[in-house]
Amino acid sequence: MTATDFDIPTLRARRTNKWHKFPADVLPAWVADMDFGVAPPITAALQRLTDKQEYGYAAREGALAAAFARRMASRFNWHTDLKDVVAIGDLVQASFSAVMAFSEPGESVLLQLPSYPPFMLAIQDTGRRLIANPMKDDGVCWRLDLDSYDAAPDPTARMMIFCHPQNPTGRAYNRTELEAVAAFAIRHNLIVVSDEIHADIVYPGGVHIPLASLSPEIAARTITITSATKSFNIPALRCAVMHFGAPALKAHFEKRVPSRLLGSPAVTGVDATVAGWDEGQPWLDEILAQLKANRDWLAATIAAELPGVTLRLPEATYLAWLDCRGLEIPGSAGQFFLDHAKVGLNFGETFGAQYPGFARLNFATPAPVLKEIVGRMVDAVRQR
């Protein structure tokens, strides 16, 4: 069996949210994990723990930070210091804690829309105000629109949650765009939480540049949050890192948020992450080839078979942000495909209230499954 060779009965037997949210006649293509396995070094690391029955308090001091530093250096030529890293369970926890540390209730946080839904919650559930900064489809790709905020800045804005590569649009911003973001954050005196969890999943032609690597000035106000869970398909192991671009930033965070309040990743998450980052790239290269083939097939098939649906080719992520407004479906496009195609997408309106005409499709699935998903969608549109 190759790394991407899982059939539907095997996948459906998985005890995962992806395969259990919807009834059995629905094919899921929603939550962002992959219908593949994990890298052999990850299996070996977890097997070692099981074989040794070794679940006492784990001696892994600094192991995660060191693996993060090696990975950032080898993959993105970004040189980080172990002292600037905090281990945490997941990026949602990271965003909540950062918002609570660097703003006060009633102050505002800027966020590009469409957005990964928990980032909106990190702002709203903590009593901050969300400043929506919608992206624009320029006919070729989705673009940041910083100008509209420049024209009407909010004096209570303290932070920006920035997602790069962007979920759900799949944008991998280039250096020019990122330099504009950095200048924008400095100009408006914003602390930036930079979600870079999709950094490893960038297709040929694109490149990932860590925001904090641009200059010491932007680093000093940037908290980079990332994890191996997305690229190495281990989200249930709950392991992530926060990197503070300057010691003062971390000191402020730790003063505001007691570190023991946040817990710490389990040894299974730490060992799997270190194994993935250090030894998992051959497996990930194989996965990336499959993802690229899926992406290209998906884009071509949508263009040919789904008139009324527009996809701007994702440069990164295994997520396709489908603009279904041309179908002129009343209400939610996601609901339409769930009801009529028996395909479970993420509903666009969960990424921002203005997006009911959109849906997010996860194409990290074996090619036969993807063909079945899209085939069902094509049939549903034709049979309207």
Add this chain to the structure above:
Amino acid sequence: MTATDFDIPTLRARRTNKWHKFPADVLPAWVADMDFGVAPPITAALQRLTDKQEYGYAAREGALAAAFARRMASRFNWHTDLKDVVAIGDLVQASFSAVMAFSEPGESVLLQLPSYPPFMLAIQDTGRRLIANPMKDDGVCWRLDLDSYDAAPDPTARMMIFCHPQNPTGRAYNRTELEAVAAFAIRHNLIVVSDEIHADIVYPGGVHIPLASLSPEIAARTITITSATKSFNIPALRCAVMHFGAPALKAHFEKRVPSRLLGSPAVTGVDATVAGWDEGQPWLDEILAQLKANRDWLAATIAAELPGVTLRLPEATYLAWLDCRGLEIPGSAGQFFLDHAKVGLNFGETFGAQYPGFARLNFATPAPVLKEIVGRMVDAVRQR
């Protein structure tokens, strides 16, 4: 190999804090995990995840709360509602978040001493004031001293962190004592965080009674925090529960502490906990028999071979709180045994500044290892 048959080279090869804090010539008897393995159902649960490469977002909604409810009912005849449970990474996180939710900076929290050190941090690192409530050795066992607080109550006290069975003294409080605690908490209008992580490790003659099971009145102000990690030897899997004794208590907590700030346990922790609680008791019974034998041997040997050291027989836990003041060692008893016996105990002064003459010994280790540990201590005392 039986459940308790691990030799020193095997133990020393473990990548745990216990076996790596001190140099290789030191035998560790400190941090509270066991030098044993894990229950076979736990190994099976973790092996299943590894075999299936199943680390996508896990469908375990309510599984931990349901297993907790089954365990509390079957073992302690305590009937709980799934809705009252919050899953969390560890008890330290639980205590920090509870203190932050139910008190304000500058207010006070009562704590019996000697205490598990992180509970002092949960009070101090969050800007609350610690009201020390020292226990008293009555010549037979360690006793609560609620009267001294009654005589001089603190008007800013809002909470009590109560440890039951008590770490490090090993007390398993009886019903009369617990009823006094409940009346005390009600009388002083205190919210109680009841750490019951050692509930499964109570020796014949003792019994564990959950504090919240005493009456609806005490339940309504009690947050019970517990975990399978202690009895089933899986602390590195980071999985615990908070049980709120009334819906209003949980609602207040969730209003003050956004749930996503706390993260959630990894699937490995959830599956191992459920397996341990539901199917691990035969293994635990075997372990408890070994722990009781160790406890009895330790108590007899200290009485016979270590004049100047007093141990009140622990009714619960695998921890021995050694009163070494009779040795008349200047300074720290823990440091003395580290330097002269090459035995790594927990230093008494970390359980409260007034306890440098004490040390905590973890006797959850194979009998030959325990004999070597105590033999070294006896030699060190004799050679002074």
